[in-house]
Amino acid sequence: MKIYDYIIVGGGISGSATAFELSHYTKNILLIDKLEEVAKGASGAAGAFLSPLLGKPNNFKDLITHSLPYAVEFYKKYTPDCIDNCGTIRIPKDTIDQEKFQSYIPYMDFPFEEKEDGYFFPIGSVVNSGEICRLLTKDIEKLFNLEITTITYQDDIWILNNSVKTKKLILATGANLSLLNEHYIDIRAVWGQRIDIETTTKVETNYHKECSVSRSIQLEKNLYQVSIGATHNRFEIDREVSEEDTKELLEKASDILKLENINVIKLHGGARAGSSDYFPIVGTLINSAKTIEKFPYLKNGTHVDHSRFERYENLYIINGVGGRGFVLAPYLAKQLVNHLIKNEAIDPQIIPDRLFTRWVKKQ
Numbered sequence: 001m002k003i004y005d006y007i008i009v010g011g012g013i014s015g016s017a018t019a020f021e022l023s024h025y026t027k028n029i030l031l032i033d034k035l036e037e038v039a040k041g042a043s044g045a046a047g048a049f050l051s052p053l054l055g056k057p058n059n060f061k062d063l064i065t066h067s068l069p070y071a072v073e074f075y076k077k078y079t080p081d082c083i084d085n086c087g088t089i090r091i092p093k094d095t096i097d098q099e100k101f102q103s104y105i106p107y108m109d110f111p112f113e114e115k116e117d118g119y120f121f122p123i124g125s126v127v128n129s130g131e132i133c134r135l136l137t138k139d140i141e142k143l144f145n146l147e148i149t150t151i152t153y154q155d156d157i158w159i160l161n162n163s164v165k166t167k168k169l170i171l172a173t174g175a176n177l178s179l180l181n182e183h184y185i186d187i188r189a190v191w192g193q194r195i196d197i198e199t200t201t202k203v204e205t206n207y208h209k210e211c212s213v214s215r216s217i218q219l220e221k222n223l224y225q226v227s228i229g230a231t232h233n234r235f236e237i238d239r240e241v242s243e244e245d246t247k248e249l250l251e252k253a254s255d256i257l258k259l260e261n262i263n264v265i266k267l268h269g270g271a272r273a274g275s276s277d278y279f280p281i282v283g284t285l286i287n288s289a290k291t292i293e294k295f296p297y298l299k300n301g302t303h304v305d306h307s308r309f310e311r312y313e314n315l316y317i318i319n320g321v322g323g324r325g326f327v328l329a330p331y332l333a334k335q336l337v338n339h340l341i342k343n344e345a346i347d348p349q350i351i352p353d354r355l356f357t358r359w360v361k362k363q
């Protein structure tokens, strides 16, 4: 039976961007998803809006500031028909928000100017999320409708569902962590909905206030398509919640601009996967049981150099991209692939180690 160099489980933007980066080095890659196509999970639901993070300086903001221009250039280069870099007007929602915005001005990482009732950021973009995943993986071998339920490591080979084999395995499974029995990888799901509408109103740019409204795409004379996103729920969305979410999005959008003759044409729902500290999770996985067995005093907070931790061989993760997967994934995938191929170090803020060292002290 064929043994792949890499299998990636999960065909969202994290898995698709990783597969794409890896394909520069080997063609012996398989991308697996339990659904019928790429981008049928959260990645198909995303707006997907790319916008700066505003605020006082902090490490997470720095990560977004690095990832955002990287993502914009990446999509322009590899999927130019799927990105509209028309800019975004960020509108403060009230006077408190307006004051906050003013206080952030010294720390703005991107050019902006006052426009309409808010601030226009030329870097703001909207992308066609599903099409991006399809284009990035068009030359990758794919297996759909296959849910991976077991992974075992034997003789330097990972075996999935007792059948598919690979030398290296990458888990990009979003909110589904069932393949990993490691409690320090703490992913929280936040469900949400975006809607696509038809309207007779032409929208000239992207807006963000309490929701995001995309620049319109012309469908026919005097008829346009606009995306509005997104809601946030701590529970899975059923029909009733979906109707409420649609109402909420339409109300919030009408607070930004008047959209005439609206017809809701499509609802997209999905679960964002965020880590407990909001940073993504990228890199090699620590085997917690073996590491604790070797260094039991880790539980008392004793420092052990991370290079001595026991790790799962040839098993990697790219996850925890939360509500900004389309901003983060290209940059993260590049880091993961540079690590896999060139043994370059991954940004210490995003490797799983920090979650393990925090978790182990509580055991």
Ligand SMILES: Cc1cc2nc3c(=O)[nH]c(=O)nc-3n(C[C@H](O)[C@H](O)[C@H](O)COP(=O)(O)OP(=O)(O)OC[C@H]3O[C@@H](n4cnc5c(N)ncnc54)[C@H](O)[C@@H]3O)c2cc1C
Binding pocket: 009, 010, 011, 012, 013, 014, 015, 032, 033, 034, 035, 038, 039, 040, 041, 042, 043, 044, 045, 046, 047, 048, 049, 050, 146, 147, 148, 149, 172, 173, 174, 175, 176, 179, 191, 192, 193, 194, 229, 230, 231, 268, 269, 270, 271, 272, 273, 318, 319, 320, 321, 322, 323, 324, 325, 326, 327, 328
């Ligand atoms: C409503 C909504 C709006 C959003 N808007 C934006 C936005 O404007 N901008 C932005 O940047 N981000 C946005 N996001 C966030 C973005 O969608 C996510 O961050 C991103 O899609 C996560 O990608 P992923 O590849 O990590 O996970 P996913 O897209 O969820 O992909 C995981 C894949 O793994 C597959 N899978 C899981 N387990 C298994 C298994 N055992 N076997 C086989 N396959 C498996 C799933 O089927 C799924 O396809 C939004 C999200 C939502 C829900």
